[in-house]
Amino acid sequence: MLPLLLLTPQVLVTALFFFWPAWQAVYQSLFIQDPFGLKSQFVGLGNFEFLLGDPYYRASFRTTAIFSSFVTVASMGFALWLAVMADRLIKGSGAYRTLLIWPYAVAPAVAGVLWLFMFNTRVGVISWYLEQAGYDWNHVLNPNEAMGLVVIASSWGRISYNFLFFLAGLQAIPNSVIEAAAIDGAHFWKRFWTIVFPLLSPTTFFLLVVNVVYAFFETFGVIHTITTGGPQQATTILVYKVYSDGFVGQDLGSSAAQSVILLVVVGILTIIQFRYIERRVHY
């Protein structure tokens, strides 16, 4: 009896707020509902068929792919560059670490507001200087600039996390390996690309998966604060579309079907992550 009692709180919360809603998502995805939920009509896989043929939904897939690739590459690249430099220092890398890790604590939504402020078309400092330089910045109207801005804001918030893991990975590489190469006369960048970077690949791969998950699911706050998915849905990533179709558009069947598709995506990403971590333990 005791063990079941101990499990009860977690099982209860999980059942009520995880499994029941997930089941509801699957169930609702098979119906078309009117906005008040009074009438619903069974349509089988109709919602899915409609979604897969819907140009807006396909565009959202493409947007998500572009957005998450840029966010992953930008924040990992910048973080790796910083970590390599911090690792070259014998003293003081701890101080830089302290200076660089705290943006982890800044919420994506707050990061969104900070960058919105800098690029605001009326009062933004950066947009003002761009204008002086002859470039008319307007992310409210220009889809590419909107995408650029949400990518920068999302990557900025992620630098700390990637930096921390890259630095730990670099510091775990034995000095003897590097010194042997140095004695052989290999220069810094040659050593980096031929020895260090391959040895760092477990960290890099792990971060790749984690950053894609981040870009997919945790950047809602950035998008909602900066662009609300616009202009012309240019920054409507999949998670944002579930929200806007479900809550703003009140199209519950379609939103539920999108949730189910996302469940499959999360499932695949989780499996990749776990198989990978399993190997990482033995590395």
Add this chain to the structure above:
Amino acid sequence: MSGMVEKRGSGYWLTHAGLILGVLVVFFPIYLAFVASTVTQPEIVRPPMPLIPGRHFFENYREALVSGINAPVARMLFNSTVMALGIALGKIIISILSAFAIVYFRFPFRQTFFWLIFLTLMLPVEVRIVPTYQVAANFGLLNSYPGLILPLIASATATFLFRQFFLTVPDELAEAARVDGAGPMRFFIDILLPMSRTNIAALFVILFIYGWNQYLWPLLITTDPQMNTIVMGIKQMFPSGDDIANWPVIMATAMLAMLPPVAVVIFMQKLFIKGLIETEK
């Protein structure tokens, strides 16, 4: 790869310069927000805004905290504190209890429970928002603290972490406790909990930040401005039409929204890094 190689070369100062540049890039948005929170609205709306702090710090922060725009920011800070503490403590309590049950007891369907908890890893709230909202609404949880907290406290990650840790605790301890006539709960409270102290603390740091920074869920569940959390409340402070936003007050609010989690990271850096690397999520 630090160490004997290239202790001081021509690259030494270049390395520092590069790092300082990186730090400046990371700091600049926050610095600008701070400056904006210390100047007046007219100074901001006539660009370019000043790049050094002004003299209206107390004025702006007082206005934000006491009156805010839709609700006093002090109220939103309180709501965020309740939510973050509720999520962090709630997750820790339910996960440590279930991990204890799974590791130290043999009972029917033990593996089934384990997998049920494991599966929740695959269901982030962002994915199941509409039906979760409906469940919460049916329970009358809109605009309430339980509504902000409960749907977010089930956590496979925390359960795993405790399970992993419990598996490393030598069996002899449990046996010794049994020989001494201590029941399972005595063993849990007197031996296991004290041993888990650092793990609990590290997890608390990560979960507090996670809870504080929630955005989508509070956005759905709190329609009453008095129940808004600070992170989601900032966006609500922007005017809907063409009016100009009250930037000094909004930026003061943004600074206040960052302060608690950033302070946690800086002052509990060791625990934070430990928590981050162990949860890996």
